Amino acid sequence: MPFDVAKMSGKWKFDSFSDNYPQVMDKMGVPSDRFEKVRATEFPLDISLQGNVMTSKLVYLGKTIENSLTMGEEGEENDTSGKKRMVTYTLEGDCLVSVYPDHDGKGLPVHTSRHFVDDDTIRMTIKAGDVEGWALIKRC
Template sequence: MPFDLAEFNGTWRLSRHENYREFLRKIGIPEECVAGALEVTTEAEVTQEDDVITWTGTTGAQKAVSSFRLGEEFEEEHLGGKKKVMYRWEENSLVSSYQDWDGTGLKVTITRQLQGDTLDLTMTAGDVTCHVQSVRC
């Protein structure tokens, strides 16, 4: 592990995004939800206890909680149902991989890189890639 996972701990607020709308559409988010997601505050709280990481994501009034261990596949709750995912370290990034997002084989990968108090995400769904930046609150 290149650095202490505890460095991810804290609350992160979405500060900017590029191609986010197209990414949300690609993963099958209904258009009315896409529009809403772009207009409300999105935050993630990250905590760690022993080897269990918990992400609590809040978008407007919607909240989702995921607890996991690195390298173990589990089902994560998303709009549209549960998705199988595995989190792992890859070089200096925390990567989550969904091998079959929608039952048609759509692969989704989210790569998180920590740069001080900025968390940069590169999210890819098939041929669509978006970039999201969050700042520590």
């Protein structure tokens, strides 16, 4: 079944992580104190796909982040830390995939794949360089 982008709209919270998920976040430059805040935060997400343009609005730790990107084409994305990064989003079977060829400005590739476990759970697998981990997020 293809990934339903609009089904991601709603309020989400991190539920569980692989044992090495903090190392994945560290590799991506996410400070440990920020990671702890993320673990306890609910975040509303509004996302849609019109044709091949994906539009998202995320409220995260008091900031609103909006992006509009064309599927299959590299584009600039505003991230939760306030940085802009180049990324390509694609739909690959039952997954929404994002590829950042240079996540940290030093050549670190990051690949994230998201798929629905059920209507209220998304599993994200993140590979940052040579470190890979996963997280489950649950609908609130």
